[in-house]
Amino acid sequence: ITMLGMICVRACSALVGFRAPTCVRSLHSFPGITVAQIDEEVAKLLELKAQLGDDGKTQFVLKTPKGTRDYNPKQMAIREKVFNTIIRCFKRHGAETIDTPVFELKETLTGKYGEDSKLIYDLKDQGGELLSLRYDLTVPFARYLAMNKITNIKRYHIAKVYRRDNPAMTRGRYREFYQCDFDIAGQYDAMIPDAECLKIVHEILNELDLGDFRIKVNDRRILDGMFAVCGVPDDKFRTICSTVDKLDKMSWEDVKKEMVNEKGLSEEAADQIGEYVSMQGGMDLAERLLQDHKMSQSKQACAGLSDIKLLFKYLQLFHVTDKVVFDLSLARGLDYYTGVIYEAVLTQAGTVSAANEAQNDTNAEESVSVGSVAGGGRYDGLVGMFDPKGRRVPCVGVSIGIERIFSIMEQKAEASPQKVRTTEVQIMVASAQKNLLEERLQLISELWNAGIKAELMYKKNPKLLSQLQYCEEAGIPLVAILGEQELKDGVVKLRVVATREEVDISRADLISEIKRRTEA
Amino acid sequence: ITMLGMICVRACSALVGFRAPTCVRSLHSFPGITVAQIDEEVAKLLELKAQLGDDGKTQFVLKTPKGTRDYNPKQMAIREKVFNTIIRCFKRHGAETIDTPVFELKETLTGKYGEDSKLIYDLKDQGGELLSLRYDLTVPFARYLAMNKITNIKRYHIAKVYRRDNPAMTRGRYREFYQCDFDIAGQYDAMIPDAECLKIVHEILNELDLGDFRIKVNDRRILDGMFAVCGVPDDKFRTICSTVDKLDKMSWEDVKKEMVNEKGLSEEAADQIGEYVSMQGGMDLAERLLQDHKMSQSKQACAGLSDIKLLFKYLQLFHVTDKVVFDLSLARGLDYYTGVIYEAVLTQAGTVSAANEAQNDTNAEESVSVGSVAGGGRYDGLVGMFDPKGRRVPCVGVSIGIERIFSIMEQKAEASPQKVRTTEVQIMVASAQKNLLEERLQLISELWNAGIKAELMYKKNPKLLSQLQYCEEAGIPLVAILGEQELKDGVVKLRVVATREEVDISRADLISEIKRRTEA
Incomplete structure (x- = not known):
């Protein structure tokens, strides 16, 4: 029995990682077990080994899928702290929370992400519905509102989303990552919910103590109006807009070159754009542009500028204008924005590494800016895309760039002499x-x-x-x-x-x- | 322009849910837009419509995938309350927490779930690795321990898992559902961590106030020893065990019939099993069985019985023996258990509906019992399956049946005159x-x-x-x-x-x- 047992053990260790349960069970020493039975077990194991076609070494790869990671207890402790701060703020502002499945019907996501659709993870067709992993939380939110005919809600949703992007894990970019969204849906008076979103960003970044920050604000209607009055053809709005979006990583000269050489814009139009996108200011700038002889020709731009003025008035009452700047170069990538857009960036030296990281980042939404840690805007058309009758539910929201914040907090914890506790044991x-x-x-x-x-x-x-x-x-x-x-x-x-x-x-x-x- | 605009709007509403962004953008009224441009836009839209091959009605289905659901704010408020109670308990016992990706390499899950492997969700092969959604939290935990060479940890993990099961959503069974696991890994003295797991179940069920409950306890070695001394052939242990597992839903007569008629066991062996599995008690029963002339012939059974005795001694010190019963009919489905196993069931009238629901439930792990709300046991072999050298890390853990608890709490909230608040606004x-x-x-x-x-x-x-x-x-x-x-x-x-x-x-x-x- 010992001899056979040893053979069995050896066969077993060759199979470790494949079918050990079979082995383990065969090694239980039952009273009444016979040598014949053990022989049989050994034969079974050797046959199994032959089937596996392996030479006795395991080929088993012990890893998580590409672009994903485990969180260890220390990372979880930091994550929990950050989440608690953010959730506390969302709750302070009266937000409810919802949850949606990790996958949606494939057709729910179809046509929402433009070119980025290729980055969606599909599930294998195993019979039944075609499914895809969610790509963000905004489209599921819009689907949820339309499906339940909800016209008013203030909700937050913190969950993982999935993108088959080229991961850059050392730079904090993963294929599975958290999004942390706060949105206000409903037909309300202008700029009141929009101002609250900015107040929330201000509160969260203050409380997380990540260093100094700026919140850039612009409006999709100002951008579109600006393109129109500068003579950009309608069908070039999108592509010129995405070139403008690169101004935080490229010089104006390079941006202009791309507009003129690659995108075929006239040099004159490009120069006119160049003048506008260099402008930064506050309510005064909005006031000035409303008087601008060219910009004022666009009704759209005027509507956007009036709203920016109103926004700044509310932000003054919130005492947050010290951090907010109206910046005509801000042009967030996502198609679905229809009004005000904004983005928070860290401005301290400590974020230089993040700045370098962003250089190679080509994803419009993620790479928005040097040290970008929050962003969002108004999207009044998305819910209507899901409603059979096209009923619109105006929405404005903000997404906290939680993964970048995790990275910064982790670095800070590493640099600190104080140890991160992973339990609260007293x-x-x-x-x-x-x-x-x-x-x-x-x-x-x-x-x-x-x-x-x-x-x-x-x-x-x-x-x-x-x-x-x-x-x-x-x-x-x-x-x-x-x-x-x-x-x-x-x-x-x-x-x-x-x-x-x-x-x-x-x-x-x-x-x-x-x-x-x-x-x- | 008005006429053409109207055509465009009509074309647009026909496309709602498909590609509205194109529409929305085309509807922006820019200064300087020409009739020709609008004509062109309309033509584009009609072409798009033709490509979609639809007759003007949208075929769009507004739903979540089969077997999944959204959680609305009220459900989330209840969920949060339950999670907080459970997490508070886990933290009180000094547990850390970890997180793992929602998908694993397909090979990580291969060979861990026996027949149930067919219920695993695979991702589509889009180039790169073959991936599957996690089926439980235990296998990812074992993979995590082996990968990071961790030999000691006390951790909890609360996350969603995925099974392509026949959903029975009215009965609280979903394809996407939460698991809520607490496990202690490490080489320790017998029964100390095992007793703590039972103490935790006791604390959580008390605190959640779900009504009276019992925690049934048994040991895989006692079951195996019992089968051996009753004359069950080795190769029938698994299948006879799964028949015993049905005793909470079937009469002994029916269970015996299945053993003899379907599984080919001798009537004599079945009767001997029948005598044992009707036994329930406490430390005294373990004592008596250690003296039992037949049971005492099995070294395995004796080892299990001694451990049950020790377990009860520790449970007495925890003052929880009022709820714990040593029950020889408890036979949890999962292959990987190697020692003590346990399961908590609600015993009150209020759980009768849950009892009826369980009737058609064929999933061994989920259906464990009438009103089962927690279960677990010792699995000393699983981590070794992932270790290249087969190093074993003994583990014991418990999984709280959170979905059933949600259902009960939701029913209670419905029945209560008190409204569930979904925000904490003061x-x-x-x-x-x-x-x-x-x-x-x-x-x-x-x-x-x-x-x-x-x-x-x-x-x-x-x-x-x-x-x-x-x-x-x-x-x-x-x-x-x-x-x-x-x-x-x-x-x-x-x-x-x-x-x-x-x-x-x-x-x-x-x-x-x-x-x-x-x-x-």
């Missing part, structure tokens, strides 16, 4: 002598029942030193030490890990003492 | 007269900055009545009313929605007054 229940497992279990049970976050080592007789070391490593601030003497005296020795101070606390007072000492 | 900033939008914006900004959850209506001049009605509907407890007089006096009229009581509060005291009145 106390370890330890023993100073042997044979006190039962007493530890009893005590920790009392603590759990009182809502105290507590751990113990899963050993019958752990050494006191290793229990204390565990606390140091995990950042657990307190230890409740049980020993023969303490049990006799009806006390627990409470040790403060940082100072090594120890004090006897009566069992009756222990819970309130722990709570007192660990109150945030 | 106060609405309202105006009693016209032309006070700016004052409202200024005040709400102060409140937001002070961390108060506040809303206003996005209208320049909303009616006071409609503002108050909104509060009633949304369950907002307070209203800050601004009027000319209040502004003159430097106060805000604070109204309690429930009692209609109103009191003037000075602006300086407003924030502390709101906090005082809305403290939970």
